[in-house]
Amino acid sequence: MKRLxxxxxxxxxxxxxxxxxxxxxxxxDNGMDVVVIEDHRxxxxxxxxxYRAGGADEPAGKSGIAHFLEHLLFKGTDDMEPGExxxxxxENGGSNNAFTSYDQTAYFERIAADRLELMMTMEADRMxxxxxxxxxxxxxxxxxxxERATRTDNSPGALLNEQMQAAxxxxxxxxxxxxxxRHEMETLNREDAMAFYRKYYAPNNAVLVVAGxxxxxxxxxxxxxxxxxxxxxxxxxxRARPLEPVPLAPRRxxxxxxxxxxxxxxxxxxxxxxxxxxxxxxxxxxxxxELLGGSSATSIxxxxxxxxxxxxxxxFTGYSAEALDLxxxxxxxxxxxxxxxxxxxxxxxxxxxxxxEEGIDPEQFERIKxxxxxxxxxxxxxxxxxxxxxxxxxxxxxxxxxVKAWPDxxxxxxxxxxxxxxxxxxxxxxxxxxxLVAPSLAPSLxxxxxxxxxx
Amino acid sequence: MKRLxxxxxxxxxxxxxxxxxxxxxxxxDNGMDVVVIEDHRxxxxxxxxxYRAGGADEPAGKSGIAHFLEHLLFKGTDDMEPGExxxxxxENGGSNNAFTSYDQTAYFERIAADRLELMMTMEADRMxxxxxxxxxxxxxxxxxxxERATRTDNSPGALLNEQMQAAxxxxxxxxxxxxxxRHEMETLNREDAMAFYRKYYAPNNAVLVVAGxxxxxxxxxxxxxxxxxxxxxxxxxxRARPLEPVPLAPRRxxxxxxxxxxxxxxxxxxxxxxxxxxxxxxxxxxxxxELLGGSSATSIxxxxxxxxxxxxxxxFTGYSAEALDLxxxxxxxxxxxxxxxxxxxxxxxxxxxxxxEEGIDPEQFERIKxxxxxxxxxxxxxxxxxxxxxxxxxxxxxxxxxVKAWPDxxxxxxxxxxxxxxxxxxxxxxxxxxxLVAPSLAPSLxxxxxxxxxx
Numbered sequence: 045m046k047r048l049x050x051x052x053x054x055x056x057x058x059x060x061x062x063x064x065x066x067x068x069x070x071x072x073d074n075g076m077d078v079v080v081i082e083d084h085r086x087x088x089x090x091x092x093x094x095y096r097a098g099g100a101d102e103p104a105g106k107s108g109i110a111h112f113l114e115h116l117l118f119k120g121t122d123d124m125e126p127g128e129x130x131x132x133x134x135e136n137g138g139s140n141n142a143f144t145s146y147d148q149t150a151y152f153e154r155i156a157a158d159r160l161e162l163m164m165t166m167e168a169d170r171m172x173x174x175x176x177x178x179x180x181x182x183x184x185x186x187x188x189x190x191e192r193a194t195r196t197d198n199s200p201g202a203l204l205n206e207q208m209q210a211a212x213x214x215x216x217x218x219x220x221x222x223x224x225x226r227h228e229m230e231t232l233n234r235e236d237a238m239a240f241y242r243k244y245y246a247p248n249n250a251v252l253v254v255a256g257x258x259x260x261x262x263x264x265x266x267x268x269x270x271x272x273x274x275x276x277x278x279x280x281x282x283r284a285r286p287l288e289p290v291p292l293a294p295r296r297x298x299x300x301x302x303x304x305x306x307x308x309x310x311x312x313x314x315x316x317x318x319x320x321x322x323x324x325x326x327x328x329x330x331x332x333x334e335l336l337g338g339s340s341a342t343s344i345x346x347x348x349x350x351x352x353x354x355x356x357x358x359x360f361t362g363y364s365a366e367a368l369d370l371x372x373x374x375x376x377x378x379x380x381x382x383x384x385x386x387x388x389x390x391x392x393x394x395x396x397x398x399x400x401e402e403g404i405d406p407e408q409f410e411r412i413k414x415x416x417x418x419x420x421x422x423x424x425x426x427x428x429x430x431x432x433x434x435x436x437x438x439x440x441x442x443x444x445x446x447v448k449a450w451p452d453x454x455x456x457x458x459x460x461x462x463x464x465x466x467x468x469x470x471x472x473x474x475x476x477x478x479x480l481v482a483p484s485l486a487p488s489l490x491x492x493x494x495x496x497x498x499x
Numbered sequence: 500m501k502r503l504x505x506x507x508x509x510x511x512x513x514x515x516x517x518x519x520x521x522x523x524x525x526x527x528d529n530g531m532d533v534v535v536i537e538d539h540r541x542x543x544x545x546x547x548x549x550y551r552a553g554g555a556d557e558p559a560g561k562s563g564i565a566h567f568l569e570h571l572l573f574k575g576t577d578d579m580e581p582g583e584x585x586x587x588x589x590e591n592g593g594s595n596n597a598f599t600s601y602d603q604t605a606y607f608e609r610i611a612a613d614r615l616e617l618m619m620t621m622e623a624d625r626m627x628x629x630x631x632x633x634x635x636x637x638x639x640x641x642x643x644x645x646e647r648a649t650r651t652d653n654s655p656g657a658l659l660n661e662q663m664q665a666a667x668x669x670x671x672x673x674x675x676x677x678x679x680x681r682h683e684m685e686t687l688n689r690e691d692a693m694a695f696y697r698k699y700y701a702p703n704n705a706v707l708v709v710a711g712x713x714x715x716x717x718x719x720x721x722x723x724x725x726x727x728x729x730x731x732x733x734x735x736x737x738r739a740r741p742l743e744p745v746p747l748a749p750r751r752x753x754x755x756x757x758x759x760x761x762x763x764x765x766x767x768x769x770x771x772x773x774x775x776x777x778x779x780x781x782x783x784x785x786x787x788x789e790l791l792g793g794s795s796a797t798s799i800x801x802x803x804x805x806x807x808x809x810x811x812x813x814x815f816t817g818y819s820a821e822a823l824d825l826x827x828x829x830x831x832x833x834x835x836x837x838x839x840x841x842x843x844x845x846x847x848x849x850x851x852x853x854x855x856e857e858g859i860d861p862e863q864f865e866r867i868k869x870x871x872x873x874x875x876x877x878x879x880x881x882x883x884x885x886x887x888x889x890x891x892x893x894x895x896x897x898x899x900x901x902v903k904a905w906p907d908x909x910x911x912x913x914x915x916x917x918x919x920x921x922x923x924x925x926x927x928x929x930x931x932x933x934x935l936v937a938p939s940l941a942p943s944l945x946x947x948x949x950x951x952x953x954x
């Protein structure tokens with residue numbers, strides 16, 4: 045079954061055109077970037093506004109304010125009622141949403157192409173003219189607290205990740221949870237939200253991405269009409285977050301929680317991103333992630349631990365190449381029944397040692413190269429995927445040229461590149477290893493010591 | 500020998516008066532606190548200016564600026580040449596110095612009582628009129644970088660401590676090294692120093708402490724004359740640093756360094772301070788520290804690990820009760836030849852478990868109580884010790900009443916209080932455990948794994 049799907053992908057890849065879309069970029073007089081991606085296959089447009097502001101731009105002690113503000117942006121303005129954006133988009137048959145990450149906050153609509161100006165009217169309006177009441181704050185703060193409860197506090201795995209990131213990043217705000225520390229979220233107020241809004245929600249801090257069945261000249265004319273009159277924020281400097289010192293000691297932690305049904309071991313390493321390293325380096329890490337954990341049947345960890353040794357029910361890796369500053373490379377093992385986390389971790393490390401010793405299987409490498417190419421082609425085949433790609437890149441320190449070059453950079457990676465980058469990234473001193481366990485599986489605890497001794 | 504010294508202390512304690520000194524406190528119109536401690540036994544005065552600003556008040560990305568500025572305060576002003584403070588103090592037969600900590604920066608002189616006004620003239624001058632040249636910055640930045648090299652980078656133990664504190668404090672700036680991260684120290688500039696100076700070096704952010712052979716009325720008159728005309732900083736809010744989230748996972752780390760001659764295990768717990776907890780709680784932690792690690796011959800860890808079991812060459816504990824926010828409780832073991840760090844740690848934890856099981860030896864407790872009283876009496880017997888005590892307390896969120904009550908609070912602690920606070924503080928989830936090892940003693944490392952497997 046897996047082989048069949050793989051064969052299908054290969055076929056499609058050879059049929060699809062490599063880069064059909066035209067991309068235009070312009071900067072308005074007030075500093076706003078405008079990127080237009082033509083795609084006339086359907087009479088639809090994706091309209092996105094990306095702000096160069098996210099969780100890592102929050103003032104100390106105000107964690108969660110970027111995400112909180114994202115929620116609040118659906119309240120009223122001088123010209124709109126609360127909830128009007130959602131209502132108008134729905135009434136016009138479109139869909140919309142927003143998200144916050146460490147380096148950016150984005151608002152987007154997908155709608156019939158002839159409604160583009162309506163979207164611009166609303167998005168331009170809420171860029172500078174948001175009105176927040178104390179009641180808005182109170183209501184929406186409860187919503188984000190509930191969101192934290194659901195996504196983080198009720199999830200031991202999310203809690204472990206939160207504690208691990210706090211230990212991994214000793215200085216950089218990527219160590220602070222995006223949703224916010226609960227005790228700080230509880231204190232976020234109207235002035236915190238408005239201060240963040242006034243500073244960062246401005247045309248000279250925004251990227252407009254329009255993708256779909258549009259004419260670039262018309263889009264730029266509309267952008268000038270609606271976004272052009274907005275006032276930029278004075279004195280806004282390029283973002284410069286506190287950087288990481290050299291990490292000197294491998295860190296480990298164990299989170300013990302009653303709710304853990306399935307223990308696992310996970311390790312996070314600090315890794316360069318496309319913006320902080322060369323793109324070539326980031327591309328090699330994409331391969332490393334695929335090679336180690338991409339697919340159960342063929343990846344190094346999957347094949348060895350799940351299939352050959354039957355030590356694991358699953359293995360995983362993860363790498364986010366897009367980040368303004370350093371990012372994280374993750375790997376982990378969910379052990380099979382009767383296998384300890386120590387055994388699982390040792391087996392994981394043994395496979396990595398073997399990779400360094402024996403090198404990379406050329407056949408496996410070629411399969412990954414093809415899969416990466418296929419993924420890229422698929423992503424480019426949707427207006428939304430393309431808009432995402434450009435918006436995210438331009439708000440994480442990359443240029444249009446970097447985006448355009450990326451597919452070729454990915455295809456140029458060699459097995460030697462992967463081994464070189466693995467040696468650089470997979471350093472124990474750059475890592476935090478976490479164990480997620482249930483109490484019955486953990487060493488029994490007494491106050492003052494991790495092991496009960498002498499009883 | 501130890502017993503003999505102990506007997507002497509007991510004798511002295513009964514001879515010395517309990518609280519001979521008069522303490523006066525005043526607030527000048529510009530907000531400056533003035534504390535005068537009369538002590539006429541010698542014709543000497545200690546003159547101290549304490550600022551409510553330290554390492555934990557630094558802007559993100561500017562670590563080390565508080566300490567850097569302390570160095571720079573010995574440069575020139577509109578009225579003084581660079582180095583003039585040192586020269587004038589020395590020419591008048593006095594001594595002077597300064598220090599920076601997380602919550603305060605202090606400048607002090609000890610000199611003949613009739614030179615007090617001269618000290619005030621200089622200290623008031625440099626509170627608002629500092630002049631820094633680019634050359635000052637360049638020269639002194641090299642000095643602090645060299646200080647970091649000597650004290651931290653050349654000391655594996657200091658490096659381990661730095662990495663442990665960064666992991667212990669997930670959110671609070673106490674996790675940032677006071678000396679600064681090297682990569683940030685290298686970028687500190689004149690504007691960084693002046694911004695910190697202008698904000699925090701102001702009468703409404705300072706405590707003047709004068710102790711010695713002085714008349715309070717005269718001191719206050721002089722303070723009004725010299726410090727009274729200084730402009731306060733407008734809009735200075737009480738300090739509110741980011742607080743810690745609930746820690747959920749015990750953390751561990753191993754620092755491996757060629758230069759390690761003597762490996763050891765050390766554990767830091769987050770603990771309340773006199774300001775964040777009740778003073779009663781902090782007082783009980785002072786006992787806990789003494790009880791576990793105060794003296795090799797009689798402490799729980801010393802007696803068991805060094806004398807009975809011969810597993811350790813030394814054991815130690817540490818607790819700083821004075822902190823504006825949460826502080827750290829430390830314990831550790833330097834193992835004897837042939838004893839592993841794992842064995843040393845297990846033995847340490849076993850003794851703590853035994854303390855919870857068997858309770859506290861009443862005789863040992865009484866000895867500690869006497870020693871704490873003796874230490875207190877000694878500290879109060881020097882003008883400098885008293886000035887320090889008041890200055891530090893008033894810049895870490897305590898009041899004069901707290902300072903006056905502290906000796907009695909300490910004497911009121913019971914063994915039950917100590918066990919209760921031990922149960923609260925010595926929680927594994929609140930801790931980071933560090934191993935300091937030489938490469939020959941560490942598990943061998945390969946890229947990608949902590950253990951070399953399969954070779």
